[in-house]
Amino acid sequence: MRDHFETRDWDAAGRIGELTVPRAGVTVETPALLPVINPHLRTVEPRQLEREFGAEILITNGYILYGSDDYRERALSEGLHDLYDFSGAIMTDSGSFQLAEYGEIDVDTEEILRFQHDIGSDIGTPVDIPTPPDVSREQAERDLAETEAALAAAEEVDVGEMLVNAPIQGSTHLDLREQAARHADATDLDVFPVGAVVPLLNDYRYDDMVDVVAASKRGLGADAPVHLFGAGHPMMFALAVAAGCDLFDSAAYALYARDDRYLTVRGTEHLADLDYFPCSCPVCTEHTPAEVAERGDAEREELLARHNLHVTYEELRRVKQAIRRGDLLELVEERARSHPAMADGYRALLDHADQLNETDPVRKDSFFHTSAESARRPEVRRHHERLDRLDVPDGAVLLTEGENNSRFDASWRVKPPFGPFPRSLSNTYPLTAQVPDRLSREAYEAAADGIARLVEANSETAFTVAHFDWPGSALARLPALDTIDLTEEEGPESQGGSPATEEDGR
């Protein structure tokens, strides 16, 4: 049991947690953003991150400090917190990124961890091997063996109260990711970055990112704080949190600002393309895009960086509120509509509905059916599983979208996308779902799958299904049983003795 990470509220695989960072003497609420501070290019001062944005934690590169003539001695003598004038928690990276970029670095895990400890880092990192996506299995395995050796070396270093990252690699080989996570989880290290996902994010491969995170999560205990290393675009926070990520680091706010790029939760805009700022942060309420464009390079960069940070922190707060209220998946659906690649990411997330189901709360505030994908949410899956355990009444049972009918011994409701349920459950989550009148084919098909599951579990019961004009693709999924199309029963031509005439008092 890792006692430095406690989780409170859950939604899908997302959670609000508290990461206790003993060396800093602070507790960081997750999901959290770690702004990246480049010691040589401080676009926004750490002290300002704390004051203006409420930053509780940041990340800086220990390897750059280690190799810097300007900063190495100062970091050692003053300590990172004084050097940066920052009272929150500071995580340091090890140079693995430089190793991946340039092929070699002149330090090993033992030395760089000692250095990180000596400069007062609160969370240090060993020298893992960031294996890019799509490499051969042989390379991924070879690199992973080195990463696992680095974790073993890190366990041997006396770092006092400093927490230590245990990065998870394995490229896009999902079984290797899961194996790497299982190995990392078995160490006595503390925080679990999912590494080398930046190339996936840069290529908008959000579906592959979700698969990599889901595989890593399968190998980790629920008490493991998970960091999506190098991910800082607010557009994908809801998705990544729903997949189970707790920490993000953003260099994007500064890198994009340097390029005159403006972050939004729907993607990235170029300053030159904006006539209006779609944001109410202090930067955007006090300036127009034209005014910002006229400023000198340094000032323009700082203004854009501050906006980028505001929108990033705002989205994290929105994600946390969504977890608290239980509508994180509704937020993911909203974000999925903003870019086709995000839609792919959401669909990939729903491929893991069984995995999400393990932590998704049984009761939430509301289920809003807002897209065809809603039919694949874990709540639907969970309802179908519950159908195996429900007692079905004796005799002839009507499963209906309409009213009770006295010709049958009992009548259950049918509601797409969930399927059948006893009327006594009508007011329980998720069957209270708000569902549109114009449902997608997928919703009817999911309901039909629920009926099939109920029929299979109760093969001796005689079921009849009454529906309002379901599409053929849904009817084709039903087992052999009597069906009634209620739309044909209604209207002025309807004959007496219609099966759907009795009020049930709803």
Ligand SMILES: [Zn+2]
């Ligand atoms: Zn703004």
